[in-house]
Amino acid sequence: MSDNRNEFEQLREVQVSSEKVFGGHLLHVYKDAITLPNGKEASREYIRHQGAVAVVPLTENNEVYIVRQFRYPMNEVLTEIPAGKLDGPDEDHLEAAKRELSEETGVTADTWIDLGEYYPTPAYSSEVIYLYLAKGLHQGKQHTDEDEFLTAKTVPLKELIADVMKGLIPDGKTQTALIKADLYLRQAEEQA
Amino acid sequence: MSDNRNEFEQLREVQVSSEKVFGGHLLHVYKDAITLPNGKEASREYIRHQGAVAVVPLTENNEVYIVRQFRYPMNEVLTEIPAGKLDGPDEDHLEAAKRELSEETGVTADTWIDLGEYYPTPAYSSEVIYLYLAKGLHQGKQHTDEDEFLTAKTVPLKELIADVMKGLIPDGKTQTALIKADLYLRQAEEQA
Numbered sequence A, B: 001m002s003d004n005r006n007e008f009e010q011l012r013e014v015q016v017s018s019e020k021v022f023g024g025h026l027l028h029v030y031k032d033a034i035t036l037p038n039g040k041e042a043s044r045e046y047i048r049h050q051g052a053v054a055v056v057p058l059t060e061n062n063e064v065y066i067v068r069q070f071r072y073p074m075n076e077v078l079t080e081i082p083a084g085k086l087d088g089p090d091e092d093h094l095e096a097a098k099r100e101l102s103e104e105t106g107v108t109a110d111t112w113i114d115l116g117e118y119y120p121t122p123a124y125s126s127e128v129i130y131l132y133l134a135k136g137l138h139q140g141k142q143h144t145d146e147d148e149f150l151t152a153k154t155v156p157l158k159e160l161i162a163d164v165m166k167g168l169i170p171d172g173k174t175q176t177a178l179i180k181a182d183l184y185l186r187q188a189e190e191q192a
Helices: A002-011 A093-105 A157-166 A172-191 B002-011 B093-105 B157-166 B172-191
Strands: A014-023 A028-035 A041-047 A052-057 A063-071 A076-080 A083-085 A107-118 A129-139 A150-156 B014-023 B028-035 B041-047 B052-057 B063-071 B076-080 B083-085 B107-118 B129-139 B150-156
Touching: A002 B063, A002 B076, A002 B150, A014 B014, A052 A063, A052 A093, A052 A107, A052 A172, A063 A093, A063 A157, A063 A172, A063 B002, A076 A172, A076 B002, A083 A093, A093 A107, A093 A129, A093 A150, A107 A172, A107 B157, A129 A172, A150 A157, A150 B002, A157 A172, A157 B107, A157 B172, A172 B157, A172 B172, B052 B063, B052 B093, B052 B107, B052 B172, B063 B093, B063 B157, B063 B172, B076 B172, B083 B093, B093 B107, B093 B129, B093 B150, B107 B172, B129 B172, B150 B157, B157 B172
Parallel strands: A052 A129, B052 B129
Antiparallel strands: A014 A028, A028 A041, A052 A083, A063 A076, A063 A150, A107 A129, B014 B028, B028 B041, B052 B083, B063 B076, B063 B150, B107 B129
16 A cells, blocks of 8 residues: 555646636536646646446346447447446436436346446546446336437347457447456356 | 448438637547437537557566556556557557557567557547557667656556456556457467
8 A cells, every 4th residue: 555655646746726728518628737746847638527337238148238329529320338427426326327228228227237447538538437237137118318319229248249359349438348247247157 | 331321321410510619738629510310400529639559568478568657637546558649640550559668668569469449438539549469579668758757567467357357447448458458369369
């Protein structure tokens, strides 16, 4: 612990001041003046984000509900696992995951397994995505927002892992969560 | 292909206009007016990013060079694989990967394996990170930028994978690249 403490003190950057340089509908961009470990001054531009959740919903037949969704910055339709932003910084992560899963696929789940935290862009966004594996699924009715366009379907996990390795699933949280879920399931099987 | 084409046409959002709303040292934020698939107008805020590279440098003893680096938006020192932005949109990805690996760790490599593209935040940044596995390493001299503070060291891949599963390596590109490298190596072994 004291090693980590020393490392933190040696590498940390200290805030001098913070300014909001863009406040949009979605993005909130800040520019902070900071002091580097060598005492020099510098600035850091970054997005403050309230966090998000993403879920690998696994059926009894080892299929995963995925969504196909247009992503404007990439100009592409991507294969993604169900995901979404927290409603607010205080929303319970698991409750948010249940809400997003239900909204995007209509599915509820009996068992939720924590797959850990995922920082998509620690260099310029404070976003944390909380990853889950959901099992014991029950199909209900999809209820996306009026202006949310996506199609949900199920694909065998094995096929998705092969697609990740072939480079066909570039979305970061989806690659990570799928491979972690697969590894988790294999390790659970080995221990059984 | 025509299915994909239909899907793209059904889900795509069409640009009406584009405005740069923040131009910083690092971040370039745009707000575009768009048309949704249902014909309604909406806006999209996002970062235009010229792309980046990240490398899993694997030694003959199956150890990986990692860097420990302070990330201001998270206020944390993170375990990451060597990575960095392209010098420009036209920089060759592999050349950039060689450059970043050499700068951050002093290492050069004989063999480079493509681990695919990784989109960290397709909802609000156009960033693509090109992932590589590098083998046949030769140790040289680290030469980070004057104001870049990081420490490089080697850790067994097996230990890193266990740490990923324990949630100790939250950085997204690092989680993804490490597990993909591990899966790639296991598949290569099975085929041998």
